[in-house]
Amino acid sequence: MKLSHKFLPLIGLTFLVFSCEPKDELAAKRAELEELKNQSNELNTSIALLEEELMKMDPEFASQNQKSILITTTNAKKGEFDHYVEVTGSVLSKKNVVISAETSGRILEIPVLEGMRVAKGTVLAKIDAETIERSIDELENSLELATTLFEKQERLWNQQIGTEVQYLEAKNRKEGLERNLASARTNLDKAVIRAPFTGTIEEVQVRLGELVQPGMGMFQFVGESDLFIEADISESYIGVLSKGDSVEVSFPSINKELQTKVSSVGAIINPNNRTFKVEVFLPNMDLVKPNMISVLKILDYQSADAVIVPSYLILSDNRGDYVFTVENGKAIKKYVERGKTFDKETEILTGLTGSEVLVDKGFREVGDNFNVNIAQQ
Incomplete structure (x- = not known):
């Protein structure tokens, strides 16, 4: 059936109306979305500025809104703590003569x-x-x-x-x-x-x-027996060392170690360097020669039940020394009294019990009551 020519314009107009409506609606929605995004950015900026002002004015608000800092942890430990005096000595011979x-x-x-x-x-x-x-x-x-x-x-x-x-x-x-x-x-x-x-x-x-x-000297002659080690010890250790005390001796050049004893303690202080001499018995050993350098480790302090932490974790401020512990997802600042330090470990006299979890990596980025997130190790 053929349509009359008078209906053709009406049909075309109707098609044009229905084909334009989806395009107009899509453009409107895009414009609306863009306007909402702009409003969101403005709100976020306003929120950030307001939070920053509140964090400066209210420390409690600041701690509550602090972002979590990624850290690792280590444990304080409790056990035996030994402190040694480490000094450099020289191997000498009692048979060192000029002929x-x-x-x-x-x-x-x-x-x-x-x-x-x-x-x-x-x-x-x-x-x-x-x-x-x-x-x-x-x-x-x-x-x-x-x-x-x-x-x-x-x-x-x-x-x-x-x-x-x-x-x-x-x-x-x-x-x-x-x-x-x-x-x-x-x-x-x-x-x-x-x-x-x-x-x-x-x-x-x-x-x-x-x-x-x-009487004219001809030869400097050194015997291979009757060797001993001589070292200069600070006068602050007077009374700590005595004849018969145990000494650990190592020879870095030949990578050898031995356990021996103090054979003599000097009774005179050298006024030039404020030290006194200590002699250590040296048994016959292969490769040990006169004038060889040695390192003496002399035990001067021992605690059987000490709280021990890595030395690098201890920080200081105007109030004193402190470490950061982890409690309920927060870094807690704990002030401590430190004792002696040896071999990268420090004895804690007061402030810790030895059961604490300490902030390890990231300890310089955290503050008191900062939120922390413990990384999987």
Whole structure:
């Protein structure tokens, strides 16, 4: 069926009306949404400004509206706390000597070198002793003649021939030459310098061909036995240390440790550095050498039931020292009295019981009564 031409404009108008209505409605809703967003932003800005003003005016409101801070925790602990005095000491030897010349002469031979380990009796140097050797030859010849004359005079004296004076003079001359010969031979022995005990040549202080005199130092010689450790301790520890106290000793260069005892405590304060000397017994150990550096740990304080916290968690303000504990989702500021500190741990004398949970990571970002959120570890 064909529609009449007069209905066609009406149909077109109706279609146009229905097709425009959805577009207008969509635009209106978008405009409404944009207006609400603008109003929300304005409200949020106003709320933030008002909260900021209230937080400045009312601390309680500030703590209640504080955002949670992400933290980790650690526990205070209760147990034995030991405090040690740590000082640096040096390994020394009671057989640390300077070997000196005992006779004069020119050095003919030095068969040893610095750092060489030698046994007792080893020849360290030889001094020219030609004059002494010639003197010994002359004395031996004179003694031989004197002995012959004495023996003849003695036979005559036994036969009551001759005088007593002649006999005594012959005897005195012989005995005098014997003493001179013994002395010369001793001087000859002194021309050969030998190691007095087993040890190490620390320093050679003379050169080949050098002229030496009695008392002149030739070698710095250190024995390998009778070693001990010497350290300087602050005078503030007088009365804390005594002979027989236990000491932990470590040698950083060779990574060795041992347990030993204090063998001697000095009775004099050094006025230059306000310290006194302590000697520690050192048993024979492989690789330990004189002048080696050691670290001494001397126990000076012990508590069997102490509250212990990591030292870095303790903060300070005008009132004193404090830590942050975690209670009911909040960081609580606890003032404490600290004791001694050793090995990154501190003893707490008052303020904690040892059962508290402490703020660890994030402890510098929190404040008293701040909300906290504990991170999963």
